[in-house]
Amino acid sequence: MKCARNDTFSSGRLNPYGNIELSPSSGVLNYGQGVFEGLKAYRKPDGCGFLLFRPVENAARMQTGAERMCMPSPSADQFIDAVKETVSANRRWVPPQGKGSLYIRPLLMGSGSVLGLAPAPEYTFLVYAAPVGNYFKARLEGLAAINLVVEDEVHRATPGGTGGVKTITNYAPVLRAQLQAKRNGFTDILYVDPVKKKYLEEASSSNIFIVKGNVISTPATQGTILPGITRGSIIDIASDSGYLVEERLVSIEDLIDADEVFCTGTAVVLSPVLSVTYHGQRFEYRTGAETVSQRLYKSLTNIQMGLAEDTKDWTVEV
Ligand code: PMP
Numbered sequence: 110m111k112c113a114r115n116d117t118f119s120s121g122r123l124n125p126y127g128n129i130e131l132s133p134s135s136g137v138l139n140y141g142q143g144v145f146e147g148l149k150a151y152r153k154p155d156g157c158g159f160l161l162f163r164p165v166e167n168a169a170r171m172q173t174g175a176e177r178m179c180m181p182s183p184s185a186d187q188f189i190d191a192v193k194e195t196v197s198a199n200r201r202w203v204p205p206q207g208k209g210s211l212y213i214r215p216l217l218m219g220s221g222s223v224l225g226l227a228p229a230p231e232y233t234f235l236v237y238a239a240p241v242g243n244y245f246k247a248r249l250e251g252l253a254a255i256n257l258v259v260e261d262e263v264h265r266a267t268p269g270g271t272g273g274v275k276t277i278t279n280y281a282p283v284l285r286a287q288l289q290a291k292r293n294g295f296t297d298i299l300y301v302d303p304v305k306k307k308y309l310e311e312a313s314s315s316n317i318f319i320v321k322g323n324v325i326s327t328p329a330t331q332g333t334i335l336p337g338i339t340r341g342s343i344i345d346i347a348s349d350s351g352y353l354v355e356e357r358l359v360s361i362e363d364l365i366d367a368d369e370v371f372c373t374g375t376a377v378v379l380s381p382v383l384s385v386t387y388h389g390q391r392f393e394y395r396t397g398a399e400t401v402s403q404r405l406y407k408s409l410t411n412i413q414m415g416l417a418e419d420t421k422d423w424t425v426e427v
Pocket of ligand 1: 147311312313314315316335336337338339340373374375376
């Protein structure tokens with residue numbers, strides 16, 4: 110990853126950003142024993158201080174993932190304090206309001222030495238950060254506009270696996286498919302369930318929603334889909350705004366029949382989908398100023414950037 114020079118929180122203190130020492134026989138290098146999080150700090154409108162969006166949820170998701178990967182995890186307070194320290198130490202890198210954010214990456218891994226297959230005896234928790242602009246470069250009315258392709262041969266998660274938590278190994282199976290999709294001119298892949306190959310799961314690093322009339326649907330997480338924090342926030346915001354929101358099995362037919370489709374995630378925020386290609390057929394969706402996606406995007410980012418009242422206590426000041 111290309112990174113600005115910044116300070117990294119590791120082993121309970123701030124260190125200059127740089128390489129870390131790791132045993133060749135560490136659990137993370139040999140058995141993929143690691144979980145991570147991604148969150149963003151936005152500059153407040155007055156320019157003084159920053160806002161983190163729902164870091165308590167990131168701490169909780171790391172704890173669930175750590176348990177799945179047989180690791181102890183930092184408490185919510187330790188997690189949030191480390192994130193705050195990293196943001197403060199990197200305040201000079203946070204882009205001006207509206208121009209981007211500081212992306213923060215907490216990482217927990219089995220750093221102890223282990224030769225036979227077993228959890229490592231020691232762990233490392235670190236947090237690093239990098240300034241980021243928009244995740245997807247193609248824009249439409251200020252929002253990213255993306256073209257997805259449905260992949261039903263390669264799967265990112267299987268029932269009983271680790272798809273429901275944010276392990277580092279979840280991303281390895283999709284690297285090649287993702288590269289191929291990009292070479293073929295698509296922005297990202299939409300994965301389907303590995304059994305019937307009929308129900309939507311999620312994109313490579315975001316959750317998926319479809320809109321039909323006043324109804325907004327997203328796949329129920331069911332262990333193979335990451336319960337995105339942005340996903341949960343959009344479900345709440347959309348319900349509060351009077352839409353009927355359903356978490357259910359969403360089929361390819363539902364997708365084809367939708368008025369609008371959008372992806373959500375910390376990096377992608379809320380990105381409207383222009384088209385989805387399925388078995389060579391391209392389906393297009395409504396985009397632009399008067400869409401549900403645009404309305405929800407505004408409501409979400411106004412809270413994240415401190416431009417609207419945070420009635421749900423989602424933001425934490427640094
Ligand atoms: N699914 C996957 C596979 C992801 O990597 C992410 C990004 N963390 C998401 C969904 C969206 O999650 P969140 O809204 O918490 O960023």
